[in-house]
Amino acid sequence: MRTVLLELTRRRRFISVRSVPDTENYQLSSRLLRKTANVCHVPLLCSRGVNDGPTEVSVPMRLSESRVLHVITRSHWGGAPKIVKYLSTESPASVAVACGPGGKLVDELRNEGVPVYVVDSLQSPPNPIQDAKSLYRITTLVRELEPDLVHCHSTKAGVLARIAARLNDVPSVFTVHGWGFYNTEYDFMGSVIRRGERTLARLTDGFVLVSENDAEAGMRYDITADTPSRVIHNGVSEWRAEDEGDLFGELPIDPDKPIIGSVCRLSHQKDPLEMLEVANRLADRSIDFEMIIAGDGPLMDDCRRFVEHNDLETVHLLGFRSDLGRVLSTLDVFLMTSRFEGFPLTLLEAMHVGIPIVSYDVGGVREAVKGGETGYVVERGNTGAFTERTARLVEDDAMRERFANASRRTARDEFTVDRMVSEYRTFYRELVAAEREGIAHPA
Known part of the structure; x- marks a missing residue:
C-alpha cells in the first residue's frame, strides 16, 4: 500500500506550455481548459505549429x-x-x-x-x-x-x-x-x-x-x-435560547436549582462516567444541583448502573435528543469531560446560548474557553479540580451570570459560520x- 501511495505522489504532472515544441507532442485538453477556466484569468501560451509562434489563450476568472x-x-x-x-x-x-x-x-x-x-x-x-x-x-x-x-x-x-x-x-x-x-x-x-x-x-x-x-x-x-x-x-450558527424553549415542563427537575450537564455521545472518547463522578462528588458535598446528559452510546448501560449504584436522584440521562436547543436552554453550566477533542461544536453552541463552560484541557478547548472569564479549563484527569470549579459556578449566581454573558459575547464575536x-x-x-x-x- 505504501508503495502505491508513493507512486501516486509522482503522478501529478506539472506542464510548461512554453516548452512544448509542436501540437503533435502537446495539446491542451478540454478538461484542462475547463479546469483552468474556473481558476483565474490567466494567459496560456499554446503552440500552433512547428513554424508558428505561440498564441495566447485567455481564460475568464472565477476564483x-x-x-x-x-x-x-x-x-x-x-x-x-x-x-x-x-x-x-x-x-x-x-x-x-x-x-x-x-x-x-x-x-x-x-x-x-x-x-x-x-x-x-x-x-x-x-x-x-x-x-x-x-x-x-x-x-x-x-x-x-x-x-x-x-x-x-x-x-x-x-x-x-x-x-x-x-x-x-x-x-x-x-x-x-x-x-x-x-x-x-x-x-x-x-x-x-x-x-x-x-x-x-x-x-x-x-x-x-x-x-x-x-x-x-x-x-x-x-x-x-x-x-x-x-x-x-x-x-456555529447564531440562535437565541428564548426561541427554543426548555425542558422544565417535560422533566422532573427543579428550576430553582442550578442545572449542569452536557450533550455528548456516551462513548470512551467523551468519558461520561467521569462527568457522573463529578456529580457524585458534588452530591457528597451536599451541593444543590440537577444534572442532565443528552446523548446515547455504548456506555449508556454503564452510566445507568453508576447513577443507580450511587443513588444520584438528581441526575437525568435523557438518551438521544434531536432538540439540542431545548437541552442547552435548560443548562446553567456546560460540562465537558472528554479524553480528546478537535474543536468541539457542542461547546461552541453552548457558548452561543450563553452558558459558562467547565472542561478538561483537551484539543482546542483552551482556544475557545477563556479561563476565569467564560469558564474554567482543567488539567485532564484532575477530577478534584474539575469538581471544585463546577461547584464554584453552581454556588455563585453572580459569577455564573458574568461568565454566561462573556461566553455568549465571545462566541458571537469569534466563532461564527x-x-x-x-x-x-x-x-x-x-x-x-x-x-x-x-x-x-x-x-
Missing part, C-alpha cells in the same frame, strides 16, 4: 466560485457533518457532497438543494472489500464531476478521497477534525496511524486544522511540515491558484 466536492465518511449528525453542511450551504462555491449512508446529513443537504452522492460502501471500520468499492466510487465521482478541489473530512474519507483526487490530478484539502491517532497516541497503533498520515501528506495539497493544538501535533509528528496548512476554528466559511473560501482560492501555477510552470 470565488470554485467547484468543490466534499467527501466525509459518516453522514450521521455530529461535529464534522455539521461543518460539511455549513460549507455546502453557506458558501457561494458550487459544491457536491459524497458520504456514507443512513444519516441526517443526507436529508439536510438535499433539503437545501445540495447534490449528494451516497456511497453505500463507505464506513468507518476497516474493510478491504468495502474500502476498495468506496475508492472506485469516489474516484469515478471525481472524474465525472471534475471539481476544482476535493475537500476531505474524517479519517477514512481522508484516505480514500485523497487517493481518488490524486488519481484524477485534482488538488485535495484535508480538514483534521482532531487527529485519528489521539486515542492511541502513545501505543503501537498510534505510531502506525502517524506513519500513514505522513505518507498521505504527500498526496495532500492543503491541511485545515481546526485548532492550534492540532496544528502543533501535525508539526510535532512531521505530518504537515511540507504542506500548506491553515488553522480555521469551527463556527460566516467567519469560518470566509476563511475556508480564502484557503480554497489559494490552493486552486497554486494548482494553476503548478500547471503553468515546470516541476
Whole structure:
C-alpha cells in the first residue's frame, strides 16, 4: 500500500506550455481548459505549429466560485457533518457532497438543494472489500464531476478521497477534525496511524486544522511540515435560547436549582462516567444541583448502573435528543469531560446560548474557553479540580451570570459560520491558484 501511495505522489504532472515544441507532442485538453477556466484569468501560451509562434489563450476568472466536492465518511449528525453542511450551504462555491449512508446529513443537504452522492460502501471500520468499492466510487465521482478541489473530512474519507483526487490530478484539502491517532497516541497503533498520515501528506495539497493544538501535533509528528496548512476554528450558527424553549415542563427537575450537564455521545472518547463522578462528588458535598446528559452510546448501560449504584436522584440521562436547543436552554453550566477533542461544536453552541463552560484541557478547548472569564479549563484527569470549579459556578449566581454573558459575547464575536466559511473560501482560492501555477510552470 505504501508503495502505491508513493507512486501516486509522482503522478501529478506539472506542464510548461512554453516548452512544448509542436501540437503533435502537446495539446491542451478540454478538461484542462475547463479546469483552468474556473481558476483565474490567466494567459496560456499554446503552440500552433512547428513554424508558428505561440498564441495566447485567455481564460475568464472565477476564483470565488470554485467547484468543490466534499467527501466525509459518516453522514450521521455530529461535529464534522455539521461543518460539511455549513460549507455546502453557506458558501457561494458550487459544491457536491459524497458520504456514507443512513444519516441526517443526507436529508439536510438535499433539503437545501445540495447534490449528494451516497456511497453505500463507505464506513468507518476497516474493510478491504468495502474500502476498495468506496475508492472506485469516489474516484469515478471525481472524474465525472471534475471539481476544482476535493475537500476531505474524517479519517477514512481522508484516505480514500485523497487517493481518488490524486488519481484524477485534482488538488485535495484535508480538514483534521482532531487527529485519528489521539486515542492511541502513545501505543503501537498510534505510531502506525502517524506513519500513514505522513505518507498521505504527500498526496495532500492543503491541511485545515481546526485548532492550534492540532496544528502543533501535525508539526510535532512531521505530518504537515511540507504542506500548506491553515488553522480555521469551527463556527456555529447564531440562535437565541428564548426561541427554543426548555425542558422544565417535560422533566422532573427543579428550576430553582442550578442545572449542569452536557450533550455528548456516551462513548470512551467523551468519558461520561467521569462527568457522573463529578456529580457524585458534588452530591457528597451536599451541593444543590440537577444534572442532565443528552446523548446515547455504548456506555449508556454503564452510566445507568453508576447513577443507580450511587443513588444520584438528581441526575437525568435523557438518551438521544434531536432538540439540542431545548437541552442547552435548560443548562446553567456546560460540562465537558472528554479524553480528546478537535474543536468541539457542542461547546461552541453552548457558548452561543450563553452558558459558562467547565472542561478538561483537551484539543482546542483552551482556544475557545477563556479561563476565569467564560469558564474554567482543567488539567485532564484532575477530577478534584474539575469538581471544585463546577461547584464554584453552581454556588455563585453572580459569577455564573458574568461568565454566561462573556461566553455568549465571545462566541458571537469569534466563532461564527460566516467567519469560518470566509476563511475556508480564502484557503480554497489559494490552493486552486497554486494548482494553476503548478500547471503553468515546470516541476
